[in-house]
Amino acid sequence: MTNTNAVIETQDLHKVYPSWRTRLNLAPAVPALKGVSLRVERGEIFGLIGANGAGKTSLVKILLGISRPTSGAARLLGGVPGDGAIRRRVGYLPESMRVQDHLRAESLLHLMGRLNSVPSSILRRRIPELLEQVGLAGVKKPVKEFSKGMNQRLGLAQALINDPELLFLDEPTDGLDPLGRKEVRDLLTRLRSEGKTVFLNSHLLSEIEMVCDRIMILHRGEVARTGSPEEFTRGAGEVVIRLTAVSEAVRAAAAGVAVVAWQATALRFTPRDQAHLNEMIDRLRAASADIEAIEPVKESLEQFFLKVVAA
Amino acid sequence: MITSYWDALHESLSRRVALVLIGLALVTSVGFNLLVKVTPLPNKQFRIVLGNAPLPMRDIGVPAMVHNLVSQQMGIAGTLWILGALFGAAPLFSSTLEKGWLELLFSKGTSRWQIFLGRFLAGATLYAITFGVATFPLAVRMWWQTDVRVWEISVAMLLFTLSFASLMAVAAMASLPQRGASLPILGGVAVWLFSPFLMRRAEMDAWPWVKPVLDWAYRIFPKCSELGDAASAYLKTGHITAWWPIWSTGVFIAVVMAYTLWSVERKSF
Ligand SMILES: Nc1ncnc2c1ncn2[C@@H]1O[C@H](COP(=O)(O)OP(=O)(O)O)[C@@H](O)[C@H]1O
Ligand SMILES: [Mg+2]
Numbered sequence: 001m002t003n004t005n006a007v008i009e010t011q012d013l014h015k016v017y018p019s020w021r022t023r024l025n026l027a028p029a030v031p032a033l034k035g036v037s038l039r040v041e042r043g044e045i046f047g048l049i050g051a052n053g054a055g056k057t058s059l060v061k062i063l064l065g066i067s068r069p070t071s072g073a074a075r076l077l078g079g080v081p082g083d084g085a086i087r088r089r090v091g092y093l094p095e096s097m098r099v100q101d102h103l104r105a106e107s108l109l110h111l112m113g114r115l116n117s118v119p120s121s122i123l124r125r126r127i128p129e130l131l132e133q134v135g136l137a138g139v140k141k142p143v144k145e146f147s148k149g150m151n152q153r154l155g156l157a158q159a160l161i162n163d164p165e166l167l168f169l170d171e172p173t174d175g176l177d178p179l180g181r182k183e184v185r186d187l188l189t190r191l192r193s194e195g196k197t198v199f200l201n202s203h204l205l206s207e208i209e210m211v212c213d214r215i216m217i218l219h220r221g222e223v224a225r226t227g228s229p230e231e232f233t234r235g236a237g238e239v240v241i242r243l244t245a246v247s248e249a250v251r252a253a254a255a256g257v258a259v260v261a262w263q264a265t266a267l268r269f270t271p272r273d274q275a276h277l278n279e280m281i282d283r284l285r286a287a288s289a290d291i292e293a294i295e296p297v298k299e300s301l302e303q304f305f306l307k308v309v310a311a
Numbered sequence: 312m313i314t315s316y317w318d319a320l321h322e323s324l325s326r327r328v329a330l331v332l333i334g335l336a337l338v339t340s341v342g343f344n345l346l347v348k349v350t351p352l353p354n355k356q357f358r359i360v361l362g363n364a365p366l367p368m369r370d371i372g373v374p375a376m377v378h379n380l381v382s383q384q385m386g387i388a389g390t391l392w393i394l395g396a397l398f399g400a401a402p403l404f405s406s407t408l409e410k411g412w413l414e415l416l417f418s419k420g421t422s423r424w425q426i427f428l429g430r431f432l433a434g435a436t437l438y439a440i441t442f443g444v445a446t447f448p449l450a451v452r453m454w455w456q457t458d459v460r461v462w463e464i465s466v467a468m469l470l471f472t473l474s475f476a477s478l479m480a481v482a483a484m485a486s487l488p489q490r491g492a493s494l495p496i497l498g499g500v501a502v503w504l505f506s507p508f509l510m511r512r513a514e515m516d517a518w519p520w521v522k523p524v525l526d527w528a529y530r531i532f533p534k535c536s537e538l539g540d541a542a543s544a545y546l547k548t549g550h551i552t553a554w555w556p557i558w559s560t561g562v563f564i565a566v567v568m569a570y571t572l573w574s575v576e577r578k579s580f
Binding site: 061064065066067068084085087088090092094095096097098099100101102107111112114115116117158162 | 314315318321322325326406409410411412413414415416417418419420421422426579580
């Protein structure tokens with residue numbers, strides 16, 4: 001744990017939520033995290049995906065020092081989670097934020113800013129900017145009258161109040177309309193271009209696929225896979241060759257090279273290597289087939305995820 | 312901590328119970344003032360009458376009468392308003408720990424203990440405000456009309472606020488093991504109801520083994536009743552007759568709050 005470029009580093013985190021039933025041995029303790037080790041580098045958007053109850057929120061709460069691990073260690077920004085000086089450099093959008101009834105959007109942002117020791121003079125300038133950015137400018141209602149989506153937008157604004165270096169977002173697009181989701185994605189890419197690090201929790205895989213640099217799949221408290229979206233969606237090497245028309249001669253030529261599947265005028269097969277693919281193309285051309293396009297078959301992140309989780 | 316203090320004050324004042332409380336304090340304050348009639352007599356003397364039934368009057372002198380009146384008014388502030396303010400202020404701790412709000416508060420650069428301490432101080436302030444609203448108008452009016460200053464009322468306020476603070480400390484501690492505001496309120500009320508009982512434990516016939524238990528309970532628990540008596544005595548005499556209830560209650564608050572702040576710091580949520 002010495003590399004200075006790692007913004008988040010954990011080693012073998014375990015978390016068991018104790019309850020009276022488990023303490024009295026009436027029920028077995030079900031661990032929420034079972035040995036999670038991860039590393040997030042500065043400037044990347046890191047996506048954590050997993051089914052409901054996989055342990056994503058538990059992990060984030062440990063990284064923020066809200067909850068304590070049963071065993072294992074975590075470091076962020078070169079310090080320990082829970083240290084006030086470290087937390088002042090971190091932003092956090094909790095999963096189900098609930099704001100006290102007496103607050104309005106502005107007073108909430110002011111309170112959150114002051115708790116992070118942001119000077120009032122900076123807050124006076126930053127609060128209207130942030131409200132504008134998340135589309136809540138001019139909203140005067142108390143927060144308790146906000147819709148789910150407005151609440152979520154306010155949550156984003158408060159997470160950015162201290163201009164954090166590291167941002168934790170737990171299901172940020174939950175309750176947002178498609179436009180709001182797009183805005184969140186744009187926000188994330190802008191933050192990355194400013195050199196910030198983002199740790200994103202989501203079960204909405206398409207979101208993650210679109211913005212994340214690296215993805216970790218958490219399954220029942222364990223790390224199932226870590227990699228880039230490209231690695232995950234590369235597929236098994238299958239290709240599709242689209243033709244303008246199919247004749248019996250073309251079908252015969254293709255069948256002579258490999259086992260293929262036809263779908264109207266498109267054929268799918270998995271070449272052993274590049275030579276195999278080229279041989280197929282040569283044979284098809286020799287049978288006077290007119291090739292329209294050759295495409296690799298990509299897997300969606302969802303398909304990949306379901307495969308990993310089912311395994 | 313100061314941020315948390317102001318927010319807690321804001322939060323408690325935005326609760327209906329706190330507004331009702333301060334409103335009622337104001338109403339009783341005004342009502343009591345209306346009942347008191349001051350008529351100037353020659354030789355810089357005054358006739359002060361409470362209510363409209365002219366009871367057989369005893370001449371105890373103007374200053375004594377004025378102190379007596381303020382003391383009566385304070386009696387309400389020391390009982391009714393302590394309970395009322397407890398309903399308004401005890402939830403300040405449990406509301407911090409509400410799911411979804413806790414995550415917002417406890418992920419910021421301010422330590423949990425500072426947030427809790429700020430809320431404790433805000434609760435004590437809420438009570439002091441209620442006390443002030445209930446008693447100060449009469450004292451100020453008497454000063455203005457009869458030139459008798461009842462400045463002792465401010466020391467009495469501090470004594471009552473100390474008593475209230477001990478109940479707030481109990482509420483803070485009771486908010487940790489579970490969610491919700493019921494246990495903190497019940498805890499505070501129970502300690503408050505228990506205190507006159509402990510003060511008069513000697514008058515009770517009890518099994519012999521109960522006595523030392525009660526003695527110890529008396530030594531440990533806050534002495535709300537005695538603090539109330541001390542405040543009345545101070546109003547009459549201008550002297551603190553016994554320091555023991557004051558410092559022992561202070562120690563109780565310090566120990567309970569230290570334990571609570573330490574627990575909230577190390578708790579995993
Ligand atoms: N405060 C808690 N007390 C007890 N169990 C909890 C608590 N929080 C989460 N859990 C359990 O831990 C597991 C992981 O939950 P969570 O981290 O919220 O998952 P996710 O965010 O991936 O949906 C779940 O089985 C959940 O029931
Ligand atoms: Mg979650």
